[in-house]
Amino acid sequence: MTRLVAGGDLARRLQDAFPGTVESWDDSQVWVQPDRLVEVCGWLRQTPDLAFDFLSSISAVDYIEHFELVYHLTSIRHNHRAVVKARLYGRERPAAPSVVSIWRGATLQEREVWDLMGVTFEGHPNLKRIMLWEGFPGHPHRKDHLGG
Amino acid sequence: MDKSDQEKAATLRTEPVTINMGPQHPSTHGVFRLRVTFDGEMVLDVEPVFGYLHRGTEKLAEERNYTQVITLTDRLDYVSSMINNQAYVLSCEKLGGIEAPERGQYLRVIAAELQRIASHLVATGFLLQDLGAFGTPLMYCMRERERILDLFEMLCGARITNSYMRVGGVFQDAPEDFWPALRRFLEAMPRFIDEYEHLLTSNEILLSRTRGVSLLSAEDAINASISGPVLRATGVAWDLRKAAPYEVYDRMAFVLPLGKSGDVYDRYWVRMQEMRQSVGIVQQCMAQIQPGPVRTTVPLIFRPPVGEAYVPIEASKGELGFYLVSDGGISPYRCKIRSPSFINLTLLREMLIGYKLADLVVIFGSIDINMGEVDR
Numbered sequence: 001m002t003r004l005v006a007g008g009d010l011a012r013r014l015q016d017a018f019p020g021t022v023e024s025w026d027d028s029q030v031w032v033q034p035d036r037l038v039e040v041c042g043w044l045r046q047t048p049d050l051a052f053d054f055l056s057s058i059s060a061v062d063y064i065e066h067f068e069l070v071y072h073l074t075s076i077r078h079n080h081r082a083v084v085k086a087r088l089y090g091r092e093r094p095a096a097p098s099v100v101s102i103w104r105g106a107t108l109q110e111r112e113v114w115d116l117m118g119v120t121f122e123g124h125p126n127l128k129r130i131m132l133w134e135g136f137p138g139h140p141h142r143k144d145h146l147g148g
Numbered sequence: 149m150d151k152s153d154q155e156k157a158a159t160l161r162t163e164p165v166t167i168n169m170g171p172q173h174p175s176t177h178g179v180f181r182l183r184v185t186f187d188g189e190m191v192l193d194v195e196p197v198f199g200y201l202h203r204g205t206e207k208l209a210e211e212r213n214y215t216q217v218i219t220l221t222d223r224l225d226y227v228s229s230m231i232n233n234q235a236y237v238l239s240c241e242k243l244g245g246i247e248a249p250e251r252g253q254y255l256r257v258i259a260a261e262l263q264r265i266a267s268h269l270v271a272t273g274f275l276l277q278d279l280g281a282f283g284t285p286l287m288y289c290m291r292e293r294e295r296i297l298d299l300f301e302m303l304c305g306a307r308i309t310n311s312y313m314r315v316g317g318v319f320q321d322a323p324e325d326f327w328p329a330l331r332r333f334l335e336a337m338p339r340f341i342d343e344y345e346h347l348l349t350s351n352e353i354l355l356s357r358t359r360g361v362s363l364l365s366a367e368d369a370i371n372a373s374i375s376g377p378v379l380r381a382t383g384v385a386w387d388l389r390k391a392a393p394y395e396v397y398d399r400m401a402f403v404l405p406l407g408k409s410g411d412v413y414d415r416y417w418v419r420m421q422e423m424r425q426s427v428g429i430v431q432q433c434m435a436q437i438q439p440g441p442v443r444t445t446v447p448l449i450f451r452p453p454v455g456e457a458y459v460p461i462e463a464s465k466g467e468l469g470f471y472l473v474s475d476g477g478i479s480p481y482r483c484k485i486r487s488p489s490f491i492n493l494t495l496l497r498e499m500l501i502g503y504k505l506a507d508l509v510v511i512f513g514s515i516d517i518n519m520g521e522v523d524r
Contacts, residue, residue: 060484083458108491109373131202132202141207
């Protein structure tokens, strides 16, 4: 049975490795500083006893006062999962670093998040719209699209 | 050729040609567009263009109540609606802290495994169609799939867009005459697979067209988040029915067929063997299922507590999961769909470059995507 790595354990280890990156945590997830995402994800994939080799999904949620990026990570080697989140403030041009260099599985998913939620991923090799056409006004998964 | 012709050929300038394949093209299995650059017949570059079937399912879900969203999930991967239903209701149940009664869980697993067979039949039939075995193998597969759709019709009255499952169980118990019909199907299906494999698995044309085509390594597949039969064809024993057993899969005995080289042939072979395993799982369900309720009482207007859930399951094409966020209201605050067909296309460009035009449709068919699920 897939085990969920406890948020507390993960937060403690992340604190040791990268002081100041963890914003908060609960039983099932960890919130990290968005600008440190590449370091954190690279470490999560490389550390032998964590080995998150499979990026299940990237989701973005619009909570009006901030956007939240949700990374569902899976380790095929150890059969465990973890949830890492990052909060992005500001509706004008929210941005996060791209994790394509760590998991190529992020390529299409980050394009989708950009297209539908309007979050920019810095360092993505080909960040352009994917479901909608270039020139489409706005990002439809935002809660305020067409007045909400 | 005399000397002047040879000189002419040496100085003749050739240019790569970029052509559009799709969106209306029979081998794209829906509306998908590839901008392909060819040098003669050789593929130099590929740019997939998505979105021709984008219907905004995730946004529509935010406007409907939890029960209504079930009907939207049917229309994602429309050749495996039952499995989509299952992934969605499992996420809802986790959100609401509900567990379906045992008989309901068995019925769901029976429906999901029958659907997996139907989906693999479609994948295999169209793969052979793309290979140029025009008509016959596809019609054989469609004939067997028809029997499964008849069984679904007995279960819920619908054949394609089933909406059979509900939060807390299934919509209704199977009718009396369902069980003998299912038994007849389970007796006939292994014979059909034998016949089909006898015709194809060691067929020389199939072997020469698929062996060593579109090789994919296990590391690349995992790193690109590729799941399902395409991943197992590379030899990785990863199946969420085994790794994270949901419903009653922990009581089922089955093996994971694994490929060796991750080529088109292995993908075909893994799907054929998975159909046999699915027949076995349905037989075990039939033997174990006990009378009882099929559904717990969950209000039609279901209000889960504030929270979120993501329950990935093994769909016919790979890991399928609904990431649901609830704000305590009657509709999901956010309903993100992790669709295997979409993410399995991550390496499409790398899989196609260097192959010939005729291989392109075969490789694309072997990934087994469904545009309803890619574009959502």
